[in-house]
Amino acid sequence: MVETLILNRIKFNKKGIQKKLILQAKKSLNLTWSEFAKELGVSTRTLTNWSCEKLNMSFVSAERISKLTDLKIPKGYLVIKWDDHLRKISASGGKSSFKKHGRVGGDEIYRKNKWKEWWTKNGKYQKAPSGYNSLLNIKKPKHNKLLAEYVGIMLGDGGIAKYSTTITLSNEEINYVNYISSLINKLFGLTPKVYKKKNANAVDIVVQRKALVDFCQSIGLVQGNKVKHQVDIPSWVKENKSFSIECVRGLIDTDGCFYTNSYYVNGKKYFYFKIAFKNSSLPLIKSVAEILASLGVKVRISRNLKDVRIEEKESVLKYIKEIGTYNDKHLQKIIKWKNSKNMLE
Numbered sequence: 001m002v003e004t005l006i007l008n009r010i011k012f013n014k015k016g017i018q019k020k021l022i023l024q025a026k027k028s029l030n031l032t033w034s035e036f037a038k039e040l041g042v043s044t045r046t047l048t049n050w051s052c053e054k055l056n057m058s059f060v061s062a063e064r065i066s067k068l069t070d071l072k073i074p075k076g077y078l079v080i081k082w083d084d085h086l087r088k089i090s091a092s093g094g095k096s097s098f099k100k101h102g103r104v105g106g107d108e109i110y111r112k113n114k115w116k117e118w119w120t121k122n123g124k125y126q127k128a129p130s131g132y133n134s135l136l137n138i139k140k141p142k143h144n145k146l147l148a149e150y151v152g153i154m155l156g157d158g159g160i161a162k163y164s165t166t167i168t169l170s171n172e173e174i175n176y177v178n179y180i181s182s183l184i185n186k187l188f189g190l191t192p193k194v195y196k197k198k199n200a201n202a203v204d205i206v207v208q209r210k211a212l213v214d215f216c217q218s219i220g221l222v223q224g225n226k227v228k229h230q231v232d233i234p235s236w237v238k239e240n241k242s243f244s245i246e247c248v249r250g251l252i253d254t255d256g257c258f259y260t261n262s263y264y265v266n267g268k269k270y271f272y273f274k275i276a277f278k279n280s281s282l283p284l285i286k287s288v289a290e291i292l293a294s295l296g297v298k299v300r301i302s303r304n305l306k307d308v309r310i311e312e313k314e315s316v317l318k319y320i321k322e323i324g325t326y327n328d329k330h331l332q333k334i335i336k337w338k339n340s341k342n343m344l345e
Contacts, residue, residue, distance in 0.1 A: 041182025152250020
């Protein structure tokens with residue numbers, strides 16, 4: 001059994017606050033409504049409905065606005081869990097349906113009879129529209145920064161099967177799950193399914209579309225076991241500095257870690273913040289190390305050739321400044337480190 005995850009909503013306790021936040025952010029970023037909507041991974045209509053306060057905006061979009069503009073999310077709000085909301089409206093709808101039809105789900109016999117009537121008279125004689133197969137197609141983006149980041153994500157925690165693609169993340173990375181879902185929608189015009197694994201602390205972001213599998217292979221990603229194939233960053237990414245930066249961020253946001261090591265020197269305890277990328281594909285390890293080195297980030301490859309480590313403070317700061325992270329799990333560790341006394345020394 002799996003459980004679909006949907007974005008939670010934010011509800012401000014005063015009218016006008018949501019509208020003001022969105023309008024201030026739009027003005028600060030100097031974007032059109034369409035451009036602003038793309039940044040948030042929503043439709044223009046959804047964004048304008050949020051700005052008119054017809055709907056409560058998603059909590060992850062409020063956080064995204066805060067990160068993009070440095071505007072703080074206004075105080076005084078509730079986070080509405082979407083599962084609770086669905087249960088509420090489902091219960092309400094179920095009661096109404098039961099009262100009207102004597103059952104939940106409406107008059108099933110009537111619905112089936114009407115469908116049979118339509119199929120007998122018209123449906124089976126109709127030819128499928130010429131564009132029917134296009135429903136299974138996808139947008140095919142040109143080589144760009146977002147696509148390079150997607151490549152990094154897929155090389156990190158992604159997998160490609162015969163008819164589907166899957167990205168697996170921890171339950172603790174829900175905001176990043178939403179970010180990746182939005183990224184997939186921007187790139188390919190698809191809305192992935194997000195499933196919570198019942199017996200594991202993980203979720204799967206799944207797209208069941210053969211066209212996406214074929215496209216992924218056309219841009220240098222490999223179907224099947226990545227370690228067995230000894231995968232590497234595609235050449236079109238490595239040959240472009242901006243693409244390389246985006247790809248490395250995607251790799252380390254998914255398959256990397258930000259951590260603190262402690263040491264005692266003359267009886268005093270010191271904490272050192274480090275970044276590591278671990279992978280069992282040697283070509284990938286070498287490429288990540290080369291890209292980071294080309295940016296002036298000093299790295300060390302472990303003896304077993306499965307880790308790229310950034311250990312010097314100046315290089316850690318350079319990585320954070322020039323590459324950064326979109327994964328809140330990493331971001332919170334960075335913030336904690338920067339606010340620590342050890343960072344200030």
